[in-house]
Amino acid sequence: MTGLVVRNTGSWYDVRTDDGRVFACKVKGNFRLRGIRSTNPVAVGDRVVFTPPSGRGGEWASPSSAGGAGGEASVSFITEILDRRNYIVRRASNLSKQSHIIAANVDMACLIVTVAHPETSTTFIDRFLASAEAYRVPVLLIFNKVDLYDGDQHRRLDAMMALYRHIGYDCVAVSAATGEGLDILRQHLAGKTTLFSGNSGVGKSTLINRLVPDACAKTAALSVAHDQGRHATTFSEMYDLPSGAIIDTPGIRGFGTYDMSREEVSHYFRDIFAVGHDCRFRGCTHTREPGCAVLAALADHRIADSRYRSYLSMLNDEDESKYR
Ligand SMILES: Nc1nc2c(ncn2[C@@H]2O[C@H](COP(=O)(O)OP(=O)(O)OP(=O)(O)O)[C@@H](O)[C@H]2O)c(=O)[nH]1
Numbered sequence: 001m002t003g004l005v006v007r008n009t010g011s012w013y014d015v016r017t018d019d020g021r022v023f024a025c026k027v028k029g030n031f032r033l034r035g036i037r038s039t040n041p042v043a044v045g046d047r048v049v050f051t052p053p054s055g056r057g058g059e060w061a062s063p064s065s066a067g068g069a070g071g072e073a074s075v076s077f078i079t080e081i082l083d084r085r086n087y088i089v090r091r092a093s094n095l096s097k098q099s100h101i102i103a104a105n106v107d108m109a110c111l112i113v114t115v116a117h118p119e120t121s122t123t124f125i126d127r128f129l130a131s132a133e134a135y136r137v138p139v140l141l142i143f144n145k146v147d148l149y150d151g152d153q154h155r156r157l158d159a160m161m162a163l164y165r166h167i168g169y170d171c172v173a174v175s176a177a178t179g180e181g182l183d184i185l186r187q188h189l190a191g192k193t194t195l196f197s198g199n200s201g202v203g204k205s206t207l208i209n210r211l212v213p214d215a216c217a218k219t220a221a222l223s224v225a226h227d228q229g230r231h232a233t234t235f236s237e238m239y240d241l242p243s244g245a246i247i248d249t250p251g252i253r254g255f256g257t258y259d260m261s262r263e264e265v266s267h268y269f270r271d272i273f274a275v276g277h278d279c280r281f282r283g284c285t286h287t288r289e290p291g292c293a294v295l296a297a298l299a300d301h302r303i304a305d306s307r308y309r310s311y312l313s314m315l316n317d318e319d320e321s322k323y324r
């Protein structure tokens with residue numbers, strides 16, 4: 001049988017067949033994805049082949065209930081991942097050599113950003129953008145919680161949206177609380193399978209509950225002490241829109257890029273790449289070389305300081321604290 005992975009709760013995967021039945025599946029221990037060392041061989045959005053359950057039923061509303069209910073006799077096993085159109089990967093954790101596949105077969109990746117409560121760092125944004133460039137996934141930046149911002153924060157929001165639009169990224173400003181901007185967001189999402197990613201607490205699940213009325217995604221208030229999210233979402237899940245779908249994912253702290261060489265990094269910064277053609281030396285790292293067009297552009301503000309800082313942090317990726 002074949003189906004679409006719509007939920008991943010660690011060791012269990014919910015797989016939905018085209019006729020709408022959902023099967024709780026496991027992955028055989030020896031299952032390995034060609035060439036990729038990943039903490040999760042199968043990701044939400046994957047189309048997979050699985051064995052029909054051998055025992056009675058085997059069809060579950062949720063894998064959490066499946067754990068205790070059926071026993072091994074009625075378990076389905078994923079035996080094959082059908083070819084992926086694309087996927088987005090990050091380093092599983094700091095200093096790890098493993099990757100974590102965030103989602104597969106997406107038409108668009110949304111990064112949910114908040115200027116405050118909590119503050120999303122530009123380094124985090126730029127790392128996400130660079131990874132999406134590397135995997136050729138179009139990005140939409142969603143600036144959420146506009147209802148909360150004071151004057152300074154609104155100015156910062158405007159400056160960030162201007163910067164990223166100038167580089168060539170679509171941006172929308174929304175409030176999941178008041179509904180502001182959601183009509184424009186719906187237009188961007190229509191007909192697409194979209195990944196929602198971002199720091200914990202930026203409002204990914206709250207937005208999904210707004211966009212998908214019966215979603216019932218779990219949300220949590222920020223911690224009062226740290227003004228940070230509390231990792232309310234602990235597994236990835238796909239929610240259907242009237243047309244299209246959204247994949248909710250657990251909030252992430254840092255975005256470590258996976259398998260990106262130093263030489264490649266500048267290719268994934270659109271603004272730096274565009275100027276880098278004019279550097280005197282081929283293979284210029286844009287750090288100290290004479291005749292570097294990027295350093296010249298930085299000096300007269302054609303490249304933003306924040307973007308250049310993010311570029312440097314990715315060039316020197318060994319230090320885990322740099323992508324916080
Ligand atoms: N004022 C305001 N609060 C919001 C908005 N969007 C979300 N929140 C609140 O922010 C908190 C975190 O929202 P969640 O939806 O749980 O955030 P998340 O990004 O899914 O977080 P994780 O699942 O931990 O990654 C909740 O208390 C929400 O009510 C918004 O637009 N305005």
Ligand SMILES: [Mg+2]
Nearest residue numbers: 204205232233
């Ligand atoms: Mg969430």
Ligand SMILES: [Zn+2]
Nearest residue numbers: 279284286292
């Ligand atoms: Zn250069």
